[in-house]
Amino acid sequence: MTTTNKNAGRAGRTAMKEQEPGVRVKNFNEVPLGYTEAEAKAEARRCLQCKKPMCVEGCPVNVKIPEFIRLVAEGKFIEAARKIKETNALPAICGRVCPQETQCEIRCILGKKGSPVAVGNLERFAADYELAHGKFVMPAMKPKNEKKVGVVGSGPAGLTTAGELVKEGFDVVIFEAFHEPGGVLVYGIPEFRLPKEIVRKEINYLEKLGVKLERNFIVGRTATIDGLMKEEGFDAIFVGSGAGLPSFMHIPGENSIGVYSANEYLTRSNLMKAYKDDADTPIIRGRHVVTVGGGNVAMDSARTALRLGAQTSTVVYRRTETEMPARAAEIHHAKQEGIIFKLLTNPVAVLADDKGFVKGIRCIRMELGGPDESGRRRPVAVKGSEFDIECDVVIIAIGNSPNPLIPETTPDISVSKHGTIVASEADGRTSKKFVYAGGDIVTGAATVILAMGAGKAAAKSIIEDLLISINK
Amino acid sequence: MPKIIKKERLSELVYRYRIDAPRIARMRRAGQFIILRATTDGERVPLTIANASAQEGWIEVIFQVVGKSTKILSILSEGNDIIDLAGPLGRPTHIEKFGRCLCIGGGVGIAPLFPIVTALKAAGNDITTILGARSSNLLLLEDDMKQLSNRLIVTTDDGSRGTRGFAADIVKKLLGEGEKFDFSVVIGPAMMMKITSAITVAAGIKTFVSLNPIMIDGTGMCGGCRVTVGGVTKFACVDGPEFDASKIDWDEMLKRLNGYRKFEQESLERHNCIITGRPS
Numbered sequence: 156m157t158t159t160n161k162n163a164g165r166a167g168r169t170a171m172k173e174q175e176p177g178v179r180v181k182n183f184n185e186v187p188l189g190y191t192e193a194e195a196k197a198e199a200r201r202c203l204q205c206k207k208p209m210c211v212e213g214c215p216v217n218v219k220i221p222e223f224i225r226l227v228a229e230g231k232f233i234e235a236a237r238k239i240k241e242t243n244a245l246p247a248i249c250g251r252v253c254p255q256e257t258q259c260e261i262r263c264i265l266g267k268k269g270s271p272v273a274v275g276n277l278e279r280f281a282a283d284y285e286l287a288h289g290k291f292v293m294p295a296m297k298p299k300n301e302k303k304v305g306v307v308g309s310g311p312a313g314l315t316t317a318g319e320l321v322k323e324g325f326d327v328v329i330f331e332a333f334h335e336p337g338g339v340l341v342y343g344i345p346e347f348r349l350p351k352e353i354v355r356k357e358i359n360y361l362e363k364l365g366v367k368l369e370r371n372f373i374v375g376r377t378a379t380i381d382g383l384m385k386e387e388g389f390d391a392i393f394v395g396s397g398a399g400l401p402s403f404m405h406i407p408g409e410n411s412i413g414v415y416s417a418n419e420y421l422t423r424s425n426l427m428k429a430y431k432d433d434a435d436t437p438i439i440r441g442r443h444v445v446t447v448g449g450g451n452v453a454m455d456s457a458r459t460a461l462r463l464g465a466q467t468s469t470v471v472y473r474r475t476e477t478e479m480p481a482r483a484a485e486i487h488h489a490k491q492e493g494i495i496f497k498l499l500t501n502p503v504a505v506l507a508d509d510k511g512f513v514k515g516i517r518c519i520r521m522e523l524g525g526p527d528e529s530g531r532r533r534p535v536a537v538k539g540s541e542f543d544i545e546c547d548v549v550i551i552a553i554g555n556s557p558n559p560l561i562p563e564t565t566p567d568i569s570v571s572k573h574g575t576i577v578a579s580e581a582d583g584r585t586s587k588k589f590v591y592a593g594g595d596i597v598t599g600a601a602t603v604i605l606a607m608g609a610g611k612a613a614a615k616s617i618i619e620d621l622l623i624s625i626n627k
Numbered sequence: 628m629p630k631i632i633k634k635e636r637l638s639e640l641v642y643r644y645r646i647d648a649p650r651i652a653r654m655r656r657a658g659q660f661i662i663l664r665a666t667t668d669g670e671r672v673p674l675t676i677a678n679a680s681a682q683e684g685w686i687e688v689i690f691q692v693v694g695k696s697t698k699i700l701s702i703l704s705e706g707n708d709i710i711d712l713a714g715p716l717g718r719p720t721h722i723e724k725f726g727r728c729l730c731i732g733g734g735v736g737i738a739p740l741f742p743i744v745t746a747l748k749a750a751g752n753d754i755t756t757i758l759g760a761r762s763s764n765l766l767l768l769e770d771d772m773k774q775l776s777n778r779l780i781v782t783t784d785d786g787s788r789g790t791r792g793f794a795a796d797i798v799k800k801l802l803g804e805g806e807k808f809d810f811s812v813v814i815g816p817a818m819m820m821k822i823t824s825a826i827t828v829a830a831g832i833k834t835f836v837s838l839n840p841i842m843i844d845g846t847g848m849c850g851g852c853r854v855t856v857g858g859v860t861k862f863a864c865v866d867g868p869e870f871d872a873s874k875i876d877w878d879e880m881l882k883r884l885n886g887y888r889k890f891e892q893e894s895l896e897r898h899n900c901i902i903t904g905r906p907s
Contacts, residue, residue: 332846334664334671334711342848371713373846377650401850403860410853410860410879412886419849427843428668435670435696436843437890511882558847559865 168270169198176491180461183346183430195280199228202272209262215608216243220274227277236285244318247353250279253604254482286356297324302621305389307374310338311603312395312594315610317366323618330372338397342426345455375560391589391617398595399558403551408505413439413513417452417552424459441548444468445516447502448552449479454489456550468494473501473521473534505549515545555600583613628708638764640692642701649684651714657746658720658869662845664711670696673842675739689738694891716845717868722746725810731757731794731823733815737767739837740814748775757797763788795823808832817881824872834872838863854880
């Protein structure tokens with residue numbers, strides 16, 4: 156039976172069905188509905204099964220893409236999911252939130268003349284299929300090695316490191332500051348883009364493998380890294396504490412009531428469930444909401460605002476759409492839902508009434524000048540072009556800086572001038588022996604998959620340093 | 628899970644819980660706080676650690692019932708678990724031997740003042756404490772504070788205990804009589820802190836206050852607790868909660884505290900309807 160064929164590749168990419176924009180802006184359910192088995196097989200058959208697959212090189216964790224796609228094409232869906240899991244512990248999450256268009260799919264040969272294979276959609280399909288139908292199967296586990304590793308943070312970096320190490324026989328404890336594990340996957344990314352049930356299942360899988368989770372445990376405060384290593388028997392610590400502190404613009408009126416950091420807005424809605432009518436944690440449900448920024452977090456915030464009942468939800472971004480860092484799919488979905496984009500626009504002040512509540516935002520028009528250090532053209536303000544947008548909620552989604560708690564309480568760890576922990580991107584080693592770091596705490600705000608890649612690299616170093624070097 | 632090992636009702640609306648929390652008890656310093664949740668899907672409530680014993684492994688929190696979350700918390704009994712308890716959070720108070728200290732607590736703010744007075748006393752300071760409350764039945768920790776202080780002055784708005792009036796009146800009187808202080812700490816309702824610290828600051832006394840803005844995570848992640856201090860935005864949870872009183876933008880701080888008043892009222896009313904079957 157031929158499961159892949161060259162002619163199939165020329166067929167168009169199989170679109171994933173989605174909730175209609177008019178319907179989905181009134182609920183928090185996931186937007187794309189997933190492939191049917193027939194759709195998944197049809198899409199999988201488009202893969203050319205390249206001998207030297209470029210897509211695999213584009214993936215930060217080198218998922219065996221052609222191999223798993225072949226299994227999908229053959230209808231071996233559970234086997235496909237397990238093939239992905241050989242290198243990626245969180246496929247249901249990555250299938251949904253990875254920027255495939257800049258990683259694997261951009262390298263697909265089919266993309267040169269038509270549209271690339273929908274790697275992300277297929278990954279999601281296989282992972283969801285396994286979650287729904289697969290029985291739990293213990294993967295190959297090495298015998299216990301008597302070494303204990305602490306993982307700080309239960310976001311994508313920490314979960315990946317924990318998953319890798321537990322399979323190698325380490326005793327692994329994850330320390331999570333919040334009452335619920337998952338990091339940005341639960342407090343940041345909204346339900347309509349990543350259902351929390353999926354995150355819970357992925358974490359549950361790690362717990363079944365033997366990973367222990369300590370909730371409400373703030374490393375740096377509840378115990379320090381030195382305390383864990385010297386007094387509590389941890390042989391190594393991986394720090395994946397994320398990009399903790401929200402950046403603000405430092406413009407007048409920014410502390411008015413109704414100005415949120417995206418972190419706060421999304422945490423109230425996602426983690427604290429403020430989107431439910433009977434939630435204890437309140438959120439100001441603006442009628443007219445303005446979000447500042449052009450990344451995924453800005454798209455998530457603007458789309459959340461619509462679902463919380465906003466009549467208008469506007470994104471203000473100082474460059475053009477070409478420079479927007481958000482995933483193409485997020486911008487597309489946001490436009491479909493009626494988000495207004497004010498591009499080449501930058502806020503200069505938040506306007507408030509006499510009680511301190513937001514009533515508008517003053518912006519200035521921008522134009523693109525010469526390239527800056529990031530290679531993108533620098534936006535320059537157009538003098539005298541200020542104008543006001545009426546709104547009652549402003550969300551600042553311009554990024555985060557690293558949380559200072561661990562650097563402050565770990566005196567012998569090197570920190571950059573931006574406050575990030577200095578660690579080798581290739582192996583996660585820091586200046587402190589047996590302490591490793593990866594994800595946003597090292598790179599500054601980046602993506603889920605890059606954090607996972609860093610977690611994997613650090614796990615490899617921990618295995619080397621604790622098992623191999625010592626036994627030499 | 629952290630268990631309530633002792634529950635006391637200090638006044639009509641104020642409770643003291645002793646909670647089994649050995650790690651927090653060992654790590655905490657004066658001025659730090661915890662965040663707790665009493666129910667699944669409940670709010671994260673920040674409370675100052677009022678007292679702790681590292682040896683016995685417990686901490687104490689004192690809270691006043693103001694909204695739904697503290698109402699639910701107040702219904703728990705000894706032996707019940709606190710489902711989520713995280714800490715210690717915030718920067719500890721800077722303690723040194725200042726000399727003569729003026730420690731001023733208003734209402735439920737007396738609770739967070741207690742560990743600071745304890746630490747100042749232990750560092751060898753001479754302590755004058757002023758406790759203020761609306762009425763005698765809302766006055767907290769009078770006996771405990773008396774033991775720690777070289778001098779204790781009590782005042783109530785209605786005169787039901789101590790002198791009649793506000794803590795600020797006592798401060799004015801002491802300073803008017805020519806008393807000198809090297810350091811002052813003021814903790815209470817925001818308006819009381821604003822008014823009282825203005826007097827000590829004007830007299831040239833280095834004054835600290837402990838702020839209680841709205842916060843969610845308490846680890847610096849949300850930025851909901853931001854306050855302007857010396858013209859710069861600070862996060863009370865990681866940069867505070869204590870700040871130099873002379874540098875705080877009080878008007879902004881007071882406005883921000885009112886941001887959710889409407890929601891809190893609605894939430895409490897809804898809750899009272901559920902538990903009593905009638906509106907409060």
